[in-house]
Amino acid sequence: MLESLIAAALSAGREIMAVHAAGPQVTYKNDCSPVTEADERAEEVILSALARDFPRIPVVAEEAAASGHIPEIKGDFFLVDPLDGTKEFISDKQDFTVNIALIRDGTPVLGVVYAPALGVAWTGEKETARKLFISGEFESVSNHSIRCRAKPPMPVAVISRSHCTPKTEAFVAENGLIDSISIGSSLKFCMLAEGAADVYPRFSRTMMWDTAAGDAVLRAAGGITLDMAGLPLRYEINQSNDDMLANPDFIAWGAPPR
Template sequence: MQPIDIEDHDALVTALLPTVRAAGRLEMAYFAKGVEIEQKADRSPVTIADREAELVILADLAKIAPEIPVVAEEEIAAGRPCEYARRFFLVDALDGTRLFIRGKPEFSINIGYVEDGKARFGLIYLPPSERLFVTRADGFAYEGQLSLAPGEEPPEVTFHRITTRTPDPETLVAFNSRGTGSASAQLLADLKVADARPLGSAMKFCLIAAGEGDLYARFGETYEWDTAAGQAILEAAGGSVTTPEGEPLTYGHFQRGFRNGHFVAWGRQPLWRRGST
């Protein structure tokens, strides 16, 4: 595995295909047989699948782009210090750990790339369904199938471009994070959303990018590694991710531990802003 030009997103996708397939195989093996659960300092759960998948991704990123720092969830949880960087990767090797533990196939592998506070590149892989979502060199978002079955190395994936759909105010579909309860209930009520579907992990961004939904509101705690890849993909598909005030969600906030503020992911432009209704 050789270093690549980080600005060539097609080359980055190609280089990462074996990485996410290896991490996906590892996760699905643990998903089938079960894992022991540990607790991090913030009382969130973590498993050996989280840690081993992250190690796979970190090792390959060090070869693919050795000059680019990486901010990874489990490394940060273990106390690794981070400082400001203009360019860096954000990695959540197993997004949706609680659902993974409960046997729900709603988890993802997230790899985002940030430059000057903006999510510039995203790759999200859903091992249970083998769906792969990426941004590519032409600035658009694409979906493909990355099989976990034994096959060619490196793997080949046929991609098709995806775009968000024009929202119909009468039939809006919202995806809710399973862990946030009614935190965004008022927004959904203001928009008269009749179809709100609970769903885990960053796959919510992907489904909106693929035109299968219209919005995802998160008014609870998240971290930048939860959202960067999804934001890059959704924006490349025609959507947006904003604060409740309508400002773009930004990255690199190391001084607050890479915590996000509240945000809404939209299939197109925002349909709601705080104080507008």
């Protein structure tokens, strides 16, 4: 399954970079969030690949959900964000990603995060996380295993470039996190997974498709994402809830806190 998800992500990245080269045309959804042709083309590629390879597993994807298409979930399901970090993409930055995750019993058990402008991807499955290096022809040319690092004397925080809040700033100050890195998209989870940072506090709105793939990579690398009750973040869709696809606030850790 992992190889199929990697192939789908790389194909989506090809579509995204084609739009990037041509210059994206931006429209806005009902929630005022931006969307481009790259989001739509990437999602179409991913949905086609998943339907072909895994026809019995339902898919919750960002753009389809925005149009009201949310399948009934009774078992495993995929969460797809075809272009996480659309604001960064529009601003011609490089920190945007393709995210595909498999959810089982509320837990992200397999994930692929691909940053096409950076030429790297990350995968997580069971207790194995890897970093892949992707060629200009959108092929994986090499890879190596990654793990979270032990908490250093001076931990490094990663925070959202576009959604930092006063509560986030307070958390950073209260925990003595002198060093922090501001970056977009699910790359924050991947930085924790490969030992480049230690904690990612998120006290502003995210959706399940924003986080599931990166969370899967992080957990496979030995880290964890906890809700504010200190429990592992769950991905359970309650279809009686109007905001059923939104995450609660959370803190992702490289070295799990004691």
